[in-house]
Amino acid sequence: MHQNGTRPNILEFSRESLAGVMAGLGEPKFRAGQLHRWLYSQQAISFASMSSIGAGLREKLSAAYEIRMPALLRSESDRQACDHDAEASTVKYLLRMPDGELVESVLIPSGERLTACVSSQSGCPLQCSFCATGQMGFSRNLHAFEMIGQAHALHHEALQRPGGRLTNIVFMGMGEPLLNLDNVFEAVSTLTNMDYRFGISEKRVTISTVGLIPGIERIADSGLRTKLAVSLHSADQQQREQLMPVTRQYPLDELGKAINGYNRKTGLPVTFVYMLLDRVNDSPEDAGKLARFARRFLCKINLIDYNPIVNFQFRPAYDDTRNAFVRQLLDAGLQVTVRKSQGAAINAACGQLATRPDPYGANPQ
Numbered sequence: 001m002h003q004n005g006t007r008p009n010i011l012e013f014s015r016e017s018l019a020g021v022m023a024g025l026g027e028p029k030f031r032a033g034q035l036h037r038w039l040y041s042q043q044a045i046s047f048a049s050m051s052s053i054g055a056g057l058r059e060k061l062s063a064a065y066e067i068r069m070p071a072l073l074r075s076e077s078d079r080q081a082c083d084h085d086a087e088a089s090t091v092k093y094l095l096r097m098p099d100g101e102l103v104e105s106v107l108i109p110s111g112e113r114l115t116a117c118v119s120s121q122s123g124c125p126l127q128c129s130f131c132a133t134g135q136m137g138f139s140r141n142l143h144a145f146e147m148i149g150q151a152h153a154l155h156h157e158a159l160q161r162p163g164g165r166l167t168n169i170v171f172m173g174m175g176e177p178l179l180n181l182d183n184v185f186e187a188v189s190t191l192t193n194m195d196y197r198f199g200i201s202e203k204r205v206t207i208s209t210v211g212l213i214p215g216i217e218r219i220a221d222s223g224l225r226t227k228l229a230v231s232l233h234s235a236d237q238q239q240r241e242q243l244m245p246v247t248r249q250y251p252l253d254e255l256g257k258a259i260n261g262y263n264r265k266t267g268l269p270v271t272f273v274y275m276l277l278d279r280v281n282d283s284p285e286d287a288g289k290l291a292r293f294a295r296r297f298l299c300k301i302n303l304i305d306y307n308p309i310v311n312f313q314f315r316p317a318y319d320d321t322r323n324a325f326v327r328q329l330l331d332a333g334l335q336v337t338v339r340k341s342q343g344a345a346i347n348a349a350c351g352q353l354a355t356r357p358d359p360y361g362a363n364p365q
């Protein structure tokens with residue numbers, strides 16, 4: 001007899017490698033597809049419940065493998081910030097992965113949309129200067145099932161809301177998705193399988209990056225119709241490097257070529273995310289640089305607020321400054337949206353996710 005936890009977790013196998021699992025059990029390949037459907041469409045939590053799979057195979061699977069899913073530990077709502085309007089509140093969830101890693105995901109309402117913000121890594125190795133996740137260090141990449149599990153968990157939570165239904169998924173939580181792209185692709189392909197019970201259109205999925213060029217090129221060549229968001233935060237190379245040290249390896253002119261390639265190959269726009277930081281990147285000169293950089297591309301610009309994190313050196317831009325910045329971009333013919341920060345009260349907003357106590361006091365625990 002195996003002891004609990006000693007058998008491999010079947011969820012760690014990709015769809016493709018499940019064929020090898022079946023071969024190892026002396027079963028034909030097509031059984032892998034059946035098993036995948038049970039795991040990710042039916043979201044079965046035991047082999048015994050997989051009624052279309054013969055009893056013999058179910059026993060073999062139970063003897064050799066386990067199904068260990070992420071568990072939702074607790075949630076925290078910024079309801080107070082939304083005048084107790086349950087439908088409008090942003091909710092942050094803490095999930096425990098099967099090996100004990102803690103990961104945060106966020107459910108964000110916005111008009112008709114209900115978006116699941118999913119983490120792709122536990123922690124992050126990139127240490128962007130404004131980000132609580134980066135400051136907590138890097139633990140590991142998440143498996144595809146751990147990202148799918150976040151989306152499924154938030155989907156079930158969404159269904160509890162009056163009229164609630166998950167409409168969008170963004171890979172923008174903890175971590176840099178393009179450092180874990182194989183698993184992100186695997187997760188996207190399962191989540192967008194329209195034959196599955198939870199099937200969401202690729203167009204409603206966004207993958208975000210700080211601008212890792214090899215990953216952008218892979219996405220451009222992948223045939224995926226997901227959206228791409230590039231966190232720019234500055235169109236000045238030196239300033240970008242100060243905010244996001246990894247961008248030393250990916251200078252703006254090279255990034256520009258990759259984005260051109262993405263536009264050309266996919267026909268899709270890219271969204272440039274730009275966080276306005278008081279007296280750092282919010283001057284008319286900064287807006288001018290951004291306009292000159294962005295207007296070469298098929299793109300939209302999403303201006304976001306900085307969410308103050310205790311002990312970080314940044315502050316959000318003032319309203320007047322933000323308005324002038326927006327006007328300058330609009331005058332340059334760019335498409336601009338301004339996203340007011342949501343979830344800041346519960347440290348669920350951009351750059352605030354962190355699951356461990358840290359010296360910056362960003363952790364709500």
Ligand code: SF4
Pocket residue numbers: 124125126127128131132133134135173174175176210351
């Ligand atoms: S902003 Fe994104 S890439 Fe940068 S440290 Fe935070 S999680 Fe990592």
